[in-house]
Amino acid sequence: MESYNNTFGSERNSSESFSHLVELASSQLVVLHSQKPSNGDLYLLHIRNFATVKALALTILLILICKIIFSQLSWKNETKALEKRYGCKEPSHLKTHWFFGIDKPLQVLAAGKEGRVLHYFRSLVAEAGNTFEWTVLGSRVWGTQDPENIKAVLSTREKYFSHEVRREVLCTLIGDSIFTQDGASWRHSRALLKPSFFQKHCTNSTLFEEHVDNLIARIRCDSTVDLQPFFFSLTLDVTSAFIFGKSVYSLTPSQTEEEAEFSRAFQYAQVYLSKRYQLGRLCWLLNGKEFRESCKTVHTYVDQIVDNAMQEKARIALDPDCIQASKQNLLGELVFDVSDPIQARAHLMHLLLAGRDTTAGLLSWTMRLLSRYQGVQSRVRDEIEATFESDPIDVNKTKDMPYLTCVLKEVLRLYPSVPVNSRTAAEDVVLPVGGGEDGKSPVLVRKGEDVAVCVYSLHRRTDLYGSDADAFRPERWENGALDHVEKSYGYLPFHGGRRVCPGRQFALAEASYTIVRLLTAFPKLNVPAGTTFPEVGMEKQILGLTLSSADGCVVEMSR
Ligand code: HEM
Incomplete structure (x- = not known):
């Protein structure tokens, strides 16, 4: 140790000791010569004998291989002993x-x-x-x-599992909150982002109405349209309105430059994250300049919103009526519990990420299938007519549409967002x-x-869903016929256990309301003429952070 320290001390001594150290380490196989470079910063090692370096490299390689073999053997022995102790058998x-x-x-x-x-x-x-x-x-x-093992992973033995990889992949954009945390910090975030809050808000049609109006205004009648990008915009607008109290209005021409920049940066960063996900623990290899800049743009935008909310909280601190009014969106409620703005940003980003693509995917797959399966579409249309007659469409009433519920269940069975x-x-x-x-x-x-x-x-197991498990057949859910499968961890679009999706009802309300409004506004929905519709499950898919269709949701809509 002393001689190593000396390497950085006096010129002559250090040079000698360093050479001595290397010689020792390589079991006197090589003689390395070091000398101080002219600029005096670094020692350049001159390798005199190439053959001896090769010998050193081979020795190191051999040691490494022996180490790997040894640790594999002891790992195997340890595993066998533990398997025996717990009555486990080889998988x-x-x-x-x-x-x-x-x-x-x-x-x-x-x-x-x-x-x-x-x-x-x-x-x-x-x-x-x-x-x-x-x-x-x-x-x-x-x-x-x-199902039994999945139940153990998500519920009964959930505490033995962590979200380590997810944290490494996602934190650069969304920070650390409910989605990436474990243990006490997760419990804290989960308590803050209460499921009851999502439930309270998904009964409010006005949250969805304005944005679905904007969506309908963007669809040209009697045209072939790819709805998928519109659904991504819709769910971004709705989720931002819900959590920030201020939509980013990506479906309207009146969107400000700042909002447009945020939407673009968020979209870019999210697609980039899915590429990082594919690398798992090696995700740090992907950290491009545009990604870092997009994260910065997103953070700046959200930080401004958080800052405004914190100032508003300070301003209304003594007025109970104003406090009540400010709690109409998630951030308004959150700032009363979270004083660190970076942590508040993380909570919001997690919800934005969790709530956007998942619901857009559900909408896309549903409209695609409804255009193909005309019998299912006409049953949904009949149910809309029976439920609303000439009344305005209300999100609360969509909960009383059992057939539409079965359709959504079936879509999430065949195309679970996660x-x-x-x-x-x-x-x-x-x-x-x-x-x-x-x-x-x-x-x-x-x-x-x-x-x-x-x-x-x-979700496609024939022993759980029958021999037609690959087919799109919403009727299989009617009259609670698959309740037993749902209860026994055989159906998990929102997962289960303590970490079950808290936005479930919000997502289903948003999807039901949007579908009812679209089918009402456009009485005809078809597969475009001349297009072949692939078998269910054989279509091209994109597996990013969530599942989407590689061919979009191209449909023909007319009045
Ligand atoms: C069709 C729409 C949706 C689907 C299929 C879905 C599905 C899921 C799934 C499978 C998980 C568990 C992920 C895991 O543990 O690894 C999850 C978690 C979560 N979801 Fe959703 N989700 C949807 C919509 C939403 C919406 C709209 C929100 C909020 C606005 C939301 C908020 C969350 C949050 C915060 C978590 C993390 C829960 C925790 O770890 O405790 N989700 N979701």
């Missing part, structure tokens, strides 16, 4: 064929390019069973579409099934391993 193993199992990630990439990544995941499940593991680059990863989700084991943890020949014994997930919960393939 089904997904076979990989290339070095370090890289054939599978390459196949995922190829399937992603073709818009068929979820289709590919289903083929893995078909090959390896309902719960399986595979090893990629030396790390074990799990996949499950087993089709695959993953958690990281924070401890060694036992999952109830998936081990042994029959897959009925418990399995052991080791600390640090990721478990992918495959909701997409779960």
Whole structure:
């Protein structure tokens, strides 16, 4: 240690000691010569004997390989001992064929390019069973579409799992709040962003009305239109109005430059985040200039809104009537509980991210399917007529439309907005099934391993939904026929357990209201003439942070 410190001390001594240290470290294999450069800042190491360096490199490589083999062996022994202690059996193993199992990630990439990544995941499940593991680059990863295991991950053993990877991927844009937190900090955020608040607001038609009016005004009658980008704008406008108390009005020409800049930057950063997600723990490799600038634009815009709300809170502090009025949006309520503006921004950003693309996806898939399945569309139209007659459309009444509810349930079954989700084991943890020949014994997930919960393939299991599980048939939900599946973790568009989506009712209210308004404004909705509609599940899909259609939602709308 002393000689190392001396390296930065006197010129002659340090040079000698450094060489001595290197010699020792390399077991006297090489002699390295160091000398002080002319500028006096750095020591340049001159390598005299190339062959000896090669020998050193080989020795290091050999040591590394031995270390890896040794740690793999002791990991295997430890795993076997723990499996024995907890009565676990070996899980089904997904076979990989290339070095370090890289054939599978390459196949995922190829399937992603073709818009068929979820289709590919289903083929893995078909090959390896309902719960399986595979090893990629030396790390074990799990996949499950087993309701019992999913229940354990999301509910009964939820505390043994963390959102580590998600935090690393998302925090640059959205900060740390409900979506990325675990333990006490998550409990705190969840208590602040109360589900009751979402429920209170989703009964208010005025929150949706103005923005759906703007949407309808943008659709030219008797035309072929791609509704998907409009739905992304609609849900951005509604969610921003709901959380900021001020919409960004992306559907109107009157949008200010600042609002337009925010919308653009948020859109860019969100798409970028989904690319970071694909890299998982290596997400730090993607941190481009435009992404960083977009994050900055988004933060500046939201910080201004937070700042205004905090000033407003200080101004009305003593007036109970004003306080009540200011609590009409989420931020107005939040500033009474959160004094740190950066934390307030994080809470808002999490809601914006969680509430926007998910609902836009639901709307897109629904309108696509309604244009294709005319029988379903006409039943929804009949229900609209029976429910509203000539009354104005009220969001509260859409809850009393059982057939529309079944349609939305069926869309979310086939196209869950969050089709695959993953958690990281924070401890060694036992999952109830998936081990042994029959897959009925418990399995052991080791600390640090990721478990992918495959909701997409779960929702298409024929043993849960019948032989026509791949078909779009809303009637399957009628009269509570699938209540037992819902109750037993077989249907999870909003997930379950303590972290179940708090925006569920808000999203369903927004989607129902928008669909009813669109079908009322445009009595004809069709697949454009000459277009072939692919089989359900065979369409091109984009798996970003949420699931969307790669071909958009192109429909023909007329009065
Ligand atoms: C169709 C629309 C929606 C779907 C399918 C959906 C689905 C989900 C799912 C699956 C999760 C769990 C994610 C996980 O634990 O990894 C979740 C969480 C969450 N969702 Fe939604 N969501 C929707 C709309 C919304 C809306 C409109 C909001 C709010 C405005 C919202 C707010 C949240 C929040 C805050 C969480 C995090 C909950 C927690 O971790 O405690 N969601 N959502």
